[in-house]
Amino acid sequence: MNNLLMEIENEVAVVTINRPKSLNALNSETLSELKACFEDIENRKDIKVVILTGSGTKAFVAGADISEMVNATPAEGRQMALLAKDAFMKLETMPQVTIAAVNGYALGGGCEISMACDIRVASDNAKFGQPETGLGILPGFGGTQRLARLVGKGRAKELIFTCDQIDAAEAYRIGLANKVVPQAELLDTCKAMAAKIISKGSYAISLAKQAINTGMDTDLSSGLTLEAELFGLSFATHDKKEGMTAFLEKRKADLTDF
Numbered sequence: 001m002n003n004l005l006m007e008i009e010n011e012v013a014v015v016t017i018n019r020p021k022s023l024n025a026l027n028s029e030t031l032s033e034l035k036a037c038f039e040d041i042e043n044r045k046d047i048k049v050v051i052l053t054g055s056g057t058k059a060f061v062a063g064a065d066i067s068e069m070v071n072a073t074p075a076e077g078r079q080m081a082l083l084a085k086d087a088f089m090k091l092e093t094m095p096q097v098t099i100a101a102v103n104g105y106a107l108g109g110g111c112e113i114s115m116a117c118d119i120r121v122a123s124d125n126a127k128f129g130q131p132e133t134g135l136g137i138l139p140g141f142g143g144t145q146r147l148a149r150l151v152g153k154g155r156a157k158e159l160i161f162t163c164d165q166i167d168a169a170e171a172y173r174i175g176l177a178n179k180v181v182p183q184a185e186l187l188d189t190c191k192a193m194a195a196k197i198i199s200k201g202s203y204a205i206s207l208a209k210q211a212i213n214t215g216m217d218t219d220l221s222s223g224l225t226l227e228a229e230l231f232g233l234s235f236a237t238h239d240k241k242e243g244m245t246a247f248l249e250k251r252k253a254d255l256t257d258f
């Protein structure tokens with residue numbers, strides 16, 4: 001991998017997008033590497049949480065790579081968006097929990113990849129925005145879809161139509177960021193959150209993730225039916241037996257399933 005770093009410790013993979021000279025902008029090569037990386041992770045049992053971040057202290061990801069797109073044809077633009085769609089869908093639907101550690105600018109494709117994560121923790125210098133219409137294009141890595149789902153249609157339209165950058169506090173206020181912390185504490189905060197998540201039933205979490213993701217894209221009744229099915233499935237696990245028995249025996253549960 002030329003543009004990614006990955007470290008695994010205590011069942012947590014920290015994936016760092018590493019193109020600091022262009023503020024970690026996403027070119028096609030990086031998108032392909034992200035897709036391959038997420039395909040690898042989704043089949044691994046030794047990783048339960050993924051933390052996605054950008055290298056350096058200035059940018060998470062400053063967007064798709066403008067120097068690659070400037071001379072791209074319509075077909076190439078479409079191809080790049082479809083590659084990002086595949087990579088980000090992998091990220092969104094993998095059974096592992098994904099946390100974006102947003103360590104600076106999250107613009108365009110940067111905001112978009114953070115929104116494909118389950119949770120966004122922002123450092124206090126983070127800036128979010130969708131500047132695409134100022135470049136004569138529209139968000140193409142999921143911004144028109146995921147931003148509206150996360151913060152509502154009106155706010156998404158305002159951000160996309162004005163290209164306003166919002167700071168971490170505003171991102172928190174509108175529900176785009178789950179938490180804001182000083183930059184020096186960003187990774188430790190994400191790792192502490194990861195440890196808490198890993199101490200719960202991993203398989204149950206993956207089922208809950210599936211129920212939430214699928215349920216948000218369907219009607220309530222279908223979502224509730226899916227939830228009932230997955231709820232039933234969770235009763236087949238070691239973790240369900242152990243979690244409930246431990247409660248009744250007034251001891252700490254030893255949850256292991258994935």
Ligand code: CAA
Nearest residue numbers: 022023025062063064065066067107108109131139140141
């Ligand atoms: N693509 C390619 N290169 C980029 C980049 C991007 N998205 N963002 C920054 N860079 C490069 C700059 O060209 C610059 O390179 P050089 O040193 O070779 O000149 C380097 O990173 C540092 O950037 P700046 O000098 O601009 O740094 P700054 O502190 O003055 O500004 C910034 C920081 C506000 C993030 C500014 O770089 C910026 O506005 N970047 C572009 C943001 C943007 O428009 N993103 C959306 C891209 S389109 C998109 O993402 C489409 C989509 O939906 C997928």
